[in-house]
Amino acid sequence: MSVEPMNVLTVLITGGTSGIGRATAQLYARRGAQVVVTGRDEARGQEVAAETGGRFIRADLASSQDVRRLAAEAGAVDVLVNNAGYWELNATAETSEEGFDAMVAVNFRAPFFLTAALAPRMAERGRGSIVNVSTMVAARGAAGMAAYGASKAALEALTRSWAAEFGPAGVRVNAVALGPSRTEVTAGMGDMLDTLAAASPLGRPNEPEEVARVIAYLAGDDARPVTGTVLAVDAGRVATL
Numbered sequence: 001m002s003v004e005p006m007n008v009l010t011v012l013i014t015g016g017t018s019g020i021g022r023a024t025a026q027l028y029a030r031r032g033a034q035v036v037v038t039g040r041d042e043a044r045g046q047e048v049a050a051e052t053g054g055r056f057i058r059a060d061l062a063s064s065q066d067v068r069r070l071a072a073e074a075g076a077v078d079v080l081v082n083n084a085g086y087w088e089l090n091a092t093a094e095t096s097e098e099g100f101d102a103m104v105a106v107n108f109r110a111p112f113f114l115t116a117a118l119a120p121r122m123a124e125r126g127r128g129s130i131v132n133v134s135t136m137v138a139a140r141g142a143a144g145m146a147a148y149g150a151s152k153a154a155l156e157a158l159t160r161s162w163a164a165e166f167g168p169a170g171v172r173v174n175a176v177a178l179g180p181s182r183t184e185v186t187a188g189m190g191d192m193l194d195t196l197a198a199a200s201p202l203g204r205p206n207e208p209e210e211v212a213r214v215i216a217y218l219a220g221d222d223a224r225p226v227t228g229t230v231l232a233v234d235a236g237r238v239a240t241l
């Protein structure tokens with residue numbers, strides 16, 4: 001009797017070299033997926049590849065050329081997690097054009113063209129799932145975060161449009177809007193992170209592993225009827241503002 005080979009999920013995680021992306025790569029690897037991570041940092045990327053048994057593709061998502069190369073090298077994927085993010089916290093008048101362009105490029109343009117390359121391949125196979133990583137600042141105003149919040153609000157708008165565009169072909173697209181989360185980038189905030197998180201009903205920041213589990217839930221079959229949604233993962237902060 002021949003035994004059908006198990007269908008191994010291939011998952012591409014941008015920003016998989018750190019924080020939430022790295023935790024997501026580790027979770028998927030523990031669940032038996034073939035993981036592909038991308039980022040700019042070669043050393044951290046190779047570390048994650050080694051710990052997940054996966055593949056690292058170095059790419060700077062601020063570069064259109066790198067985004068095209070990444071899409072080509074990644075090949076067909078079942079799950080795409082558009083997680084990489086860049087932010088500069090500045091008053092509007094003090095935001096440089098370079099900083100603005102970098103936030104738009106990494107948070108909005110790169111997910112757009114990566115999805116443009118990969119989602120049609122999912123659609124051809126009649127299945128696939130995309131999760132975009134946003135922030136609670138996309139929906140609620142915050143001084144010093146105008147450009148960052150707007151770039152992520154654009155990503156949330158893409159989430160809804162892509163759900164409409166790719167849903168009929170069996171591809172789901174959702175987003176998570178994160179509150180304060182304990183990662184490498186927020187480590188420098190020290191106690192400020194806990195103080196910020198204390199304002200939410202649950203009174204605590206997200207841990208990367210917890211966010212990874214929500215991402216995997218949205219991407220997976222347990223969320224089969226869910227597409228075009230932005231799920232708040234913020235300890236109840238935005239619901240109670």
Ligand SMILES: NC(=O)c1ccc[n+]([C@@H]2O[C@H](COP(=O)([O-])OP(=O)(O)OC[C@H]3O[C@@H](n4cnc5c(N)ncnc54)[C@H](OP(=O)(O)O)[C@@H]3O)[C@@H](O)[C@H]2O)c1
Pocket residue numbers: 014015016017018019020021038039040041042044059060061062083084085086106133134135136177178179180181182183184185186
């Ligand atoms: N932590 C929070 O409190 C929080 C709150 C709301 C939303 N978020 C969102 O959550 C996501 C993950 O953030 P995190 O907290 O895990 O941050 P992190 O630990 O700093 O990780 C950010 C990741 O993005 C990658 N990245 C940044 N710029 C890039 C570029 N130009 N090209 C390629 N990769 C780039 C980094 O890779 P390299 O360093 O290797 O380039 C890194 O892997 C982001 O989208 C962020 O906006 C985080």
